Amino acid sequence: MESLTLTDVEQKYYSDLFVYCDTDNTKKVASNGKVLDLFRAAQLPSEVVLQITELCGATRLGHFGRSQFYIALKLIAVAQSGLPLRVESLNSVKDLPLPRFVVAKNEQEARHTAMYPDLENQGPYQGVIPRPPGRGQVKKVSAHEVIQPCVPTVEPQPDTTSPVVSPHQSPPTSPHAWRKHKRQASGGNVERPPVVVAGAVWTPFREAQSGPVVAGDGMWSAHSPPPVQESWVSLKDTYPPSSSKMPPMRLSLVQENSSIRTVASVATANEIQRQSSSGYDDPWKITDEQRQYYINQFKTIQPDLNGFIPGSAAKEFFTKSKLPILELSHIWELSDFDKDGALTLDEFCAAFHLVVARKNGYDLPEKLPESLMPKLIDLDDSAEVPDQAPDVGYSGSPVEVTPNKSPMPSLNQTWPDLNQGNEQWETFSERSSSSQTLTQFDSNIAPADPDTAIVHPVPIRMTPSKIHMQEMELKRTGSDHTHPTSPLMAKPPELSEETSMKFVTANSGDGYSSSDSYTSDQDPITSVVTRQRSNSGTSPEGLKVVAAPPPPPPRPNASHSRSSSLDMNRNFAAHPTGPQQSGVVACPPAIPPRPLPTQTSGPHSGHRSDEGLAAHSTTSPQQIPEQPNFADFSQFQAFAASDQPSDDGEKHPESLPVEKSTEGAGPLRTVKTDNQEERAAATVNSAKGSIMAPPPKPVRRRLKSEDELQDEALPPKSNVIATVLATLPSIPRSVGKDKKAIQASIRRNKETNTVLARLNSELQQQLKDLLEERISLEVQLEQLRPFSHL
């Protein structure tokens, strides 16, 4: 008889079958009847069966000895795979699937054998199975648990029948088997409990699997049971020195771990049943048992389930699994989802699961499987879904499911700050208060006024969830910019207060609002300017993240002040400096429908206008005509772009550059200027009659604005203004002192000069960035062009 080399799987399988056929319990010879039945079950043509029996030498011997039986089985496998029956093929054929026997009576065996083909495919890895991995982790494998009873059956060495009959003889394992057996709805032959159990256990997988021999993920369920079984058997709670135990010792291990497994087996059996009914689709799913085990292991390293396991601790832990460092490294890469060098509970479970899988011989995936992916901390706090959702059939055990959910929240909870931060961000615009968000923000943000500053945080660290949040943040910044305008557009009057606030906070760096509304001090102006500066400082960053910067705000602000300055001019009549403006301002005399407001604002604007006139006479003319545009927020940007009416109105010098520079602030500025303009506009617009904005709006605003703006803007602005205003004296409303006014205006002009210079630099920076963007886009375009040619 030729020597027959069998793989471990084949060995086990054949010995198992031999025992099955060994009804006489001779341990040497399989009864012919059984053997023939078995062969018939192989669904081979009878002549093939005859040929096989002849080849294996049974006909010669007249009975099936063990070796003959094995040879016959192998030949059956050969025949079933369609290869010609040759004696040489016994050893030459590689990766031969195990013989399949399909028989009702031998259903269990059939199932058993059906499963074995999967095992067969795991041939190269089977070597892993016999060798208990060094990891002492008792992995709770749900379906895998099923295999447990099979292990004893698989284990049996050719000459040891005890394992096969272990259910009878080895109490530790038998309870398992029996328990499972009892649970298994498809309880099989009692006489072969192990096989039955195994068969019954195998049934679910058999059903789940399409083909008898299917490699790959589809057979993961089948694959996993034996390997994981292995790990189960060999693993203990804490990396026991089970590595020394060889396969024959597995039984003892099984016995030792039986208590552990019994607990798990109960649950897993239930799971298996459920899974069998529902199908076991996702090979990478973590069952509840496993997850619970992983969680326990996590607790041993890190008691806080919401905390992280640092990389070093994780490294030690997983190194115990005796996997090669390269594979551990790969597992780490897969499981450390946020690449922070630490493992959250979910990441840890994923890594653990991968280690288990690898231990059992399954190739590591290239990408993290869906079911192992930790839930991103999305802004929806509902991400409590466990990433390993048991199959639908699992619904039968909600109790088991819920405990698993509890660890899941940990993932979300690991980002509670961000979530909260997000909410803070959500309310940013409404509160207009700087919130200390927890992500890292661009340090360039200069919250000049913590109280009123709308800090537009630009998160730097890019993590998946953070990316999402950053996008949110970006939207937020964008919305902040737009927020004032939109509401303004909707209901400008009500927004007057807000706008005034926003003027301060947003990039509306025009001093108009301040000067206009706040007669008392020029602080608002400078503060606004400062704010605008800081905002423009921030806006580039924000803009960098945003795809396209919003269009620059129109200039109307200046016009507003200009108009007021016109009033001033009128009032003072000593400053014919506004000739150019006066020219534009058709009829200053006709301006003051509300002399008071304008006057109150007038001094400021007047002063400012002086400054503006002195400093930026060229710019001012353009400001006023845009006044009307302000009120019409919807056309804000259009006007800004189009309208550059040379108008009177020495717009505050700041307003001009402000508008130009901070694009985001545009809407705000317009609002602000709108408010300011209301007063001036009311006069100027009415005078010029070029008011495009509905006069009632400005009027209304003016009605409210003065008080409101002054009241509201002042308090918030006071702080903001503090720094810049230090130099500026508060110009008294009573404009009686021309000299003082002039001096003040001169000072203001100087300040605005500096401010403008700063704005200019910022704008240049922005321009540079945009040019860079443009260049990169052009490059991309060029790159894409060749493709179009191809």
Add this chain to the structure above:
Amino acid sequence: MAVCIAVIAKENYPLFIRSVPVQNELKFHYTVHTSLDVVEEKISAVGKAMADQRELYLGLLYPTEDYKVYGYVTNSKVKFVIVVDSSNTSLRDNEIRSMFRKLHNSFTDVMCNPFYNPGDTIQSKAFDSIVSAMMVQAS
């Protein structure tokens, strides 16, 4: 699209080097090795005061008739070298920068892996995939 990408450790031994036409690997190794001198020269030229402000991207180290070699040094003196084909004129500086940025990011991820001992050759699959994406598709 690079023809060769190399990561050199602080002590100037390669942590990772991959070139696309595998036959010419030795030539690329030599090219990268000679480029190290240029890198050293560039980073030493900045001086102590500017050490922190030194830009990571070094730019074109030196062109040969066939190739252009670009360099990038991290703050921990780990050097990335990219060799591109000179005939590939469409490659802009920005693209090279972005390639280096991607390399740096993946390198950081590799470093974060606790199973990676600094000084070992880089065998991370993720890093490999990033590098492969940047290499000229093997003809």
